[in-house]
Amino acid sequence: MEIKITRATTLKEKPDSSALVFGKAMTDHMFIVDYDAGQGWHDPRIIPYGPLPIDPAAKVLHYAEEIFEGMKAYRTADGSIQLFRPRDNIARMNGSAERVCMPQIPEALALAGITKLVEVERDWVPYEKDTSLYIRPFMIGLDPALGVHASQHVQFIVIVCPVGAYYPEGLDPVKIYVEDRDVRAVKGGTGMAKTGGNYAASLRAGDMAEKAGYSQVLWLDGVHRKYIEEVGSMNVMFKVSGKILTPDLNGSVLDGITRRSCIQLLKDWGYDVEERRISADEIFAAAESGALEEAWGTGTAAVVSPIGELAMKDKKVTVSNNQIGEITQRLYDELTGIQWGRVADPHDWIMKL
Ligand code: COI
Numbered sequence: 001m002e003i004k005i006t007r008a009t010t011l012k013e014k015p016d017s018s019a020l021v022f023g024k025a026m027t028d029h030m031f032i033v034d035y036d037a038g039q040g041w042h043d044p045r046i047i048p049y050g051p052l053p054i055d056p057a058a059k060v061l062h063y064a065e066e067i068f069e070g071m072k073a074y075r076t077a078d079g080s081i082q083l084f085r086p087r088d089n090i091a092r093m094n095g096s097a098e099r100v101c102m103p104q105i106p107e108a109l110a111l112a113g114i115t116k117l118v119e120v121e122r123d124w125v126p127y128e129k130d131t132s133l134y135i136r137p138f139m140i141g142l143d144p145a146l147g148v149h150a151s152q153h154v155q156f157i158v159i160v161c162p163v164g165a166y167y168p169e170g171l172d173p174v175k176i177y178v179e180d181r182d183v184r185a186v187k188g189g190t191g192m193a194k195t196g197g198n199y200a201a202s203l204r205a206g207d208m209a210e211k212a213g214y215s216q217v218l219w220l221d222g223v224h225r226k227y228i229e230e231v232g233s234m235n236v237m238f239k240v241s242g243k244i245l246t247p248d249l250n251g252s253v254l255d256g257i258t259r260r261s262c263i264q265l266l267k268d269w270g271y272d273v274e275e276r277r278i279s280a281d282e283i284f285a286a287a288e289s290g291a292l293e294e295a296w297g298t299g300t301a302a303v304v305s306p307i308g309e310l311a312m313k314d315k316k317v318t319v320s321n322n323q324i325g326e327i328t329q330r331l332y333d334e335l336t337g338i339q340w341g342r343v344a345d346p347h348d349w350i351m352k353l
Helices: 059-063 086-099 107-120 196-211 257-268 280-289 326-339
Strands: 029-036 040-048 066-068 071-075 081-084 132-141 153-163 174-178 216-220 228-231 235-240 243-246 273-275 292-299 303-312 315-318 350-352
Touching (some): 029 107, 040 107, 066 086, 066 196, 086 107, 086 257, 107 132, 174 196, 228 235, 235 257, 243 257, 257 273, 257 292, 257 303, 257 326, 280 303, 280 315
Parallel strands (some): 243 273
Antiparallel strands (some): 029 040, 029 153, 066 132, 071 132, 081 350, 132 153, 216 228, 235 243, 235 292, 292 303, 303 315
16 A cells, blocks of 8 residues: 655744753654544555644544554664564554454554654764664544444554653652552453553553652552553563563553563573562562662663652562662663664664664
């Protein structure tokens, strides 16, 4: 399918790449492709970035019929641009689509839209260390009718923006609050899908945590309110007595691509990685006995982010003396090294544009 390109007549001023705030500076163009039941995907196009015409009755506005992905394009030392595991994001999006009854997007079409948009916006891919072009593909249900049914008309859209660190702390450890009132997801719900409603459910707790001085919340399972699931925008890992622990993919935890990549790297380095049920009590007990050596989050936006403090009810523990731990730093260096093309890519994760 040929992608029609309509160029913007005036181009925006690009932001200073040494002071990028995550997700604020959208580029000049976006990619859109329509889907209609009976016709399939049609009219792929790149058009000037701008507001979407949307019927006020569109299902996305009422029933959160929306799924999304997060990925990045990286500028390498020789000035070229590369993506990291883009096919994994598309496969995950199709998993999310299946969960909320949206159509499957063919891998070739999604990849063509993403790569063409990044090519059109190549001057927006920043050169500064630790910066990249964040890519946000999303799919919305547009049927203008208030009945609760899956839409027959859907759009897959891609927008992009240059980004630096997700947290203002950068690589300094973040403080995380273990949420004990709200839950993000339950088994059988949509926790493993990347759908907007999951993030709406997280806003109240995130807001309260922020007001109390925490960067994000750590979610517990919705049934026992006991087992660790994930942090607001990242999966979570712990190093306890030399072993790496991370919650297993139990149906309500997001199958993070950075999570997967970190597990692979840790195994390559000979670590035991246990993917299993982990209670918050186990982690607090490990912190109190000195067995908890490191904790960090993983995500496309957050990359590998050290956790320096965990708080739950009236308990508070410091992790790794509130410093980035050795494994956290090694994972950050190796993963970002692969992403920016500074180190070898033994698992074939990179796709060059
Ligand atoms: C990402 O890491 O790309 C995400 O999608 C998290 C997002 C909610 C900021």
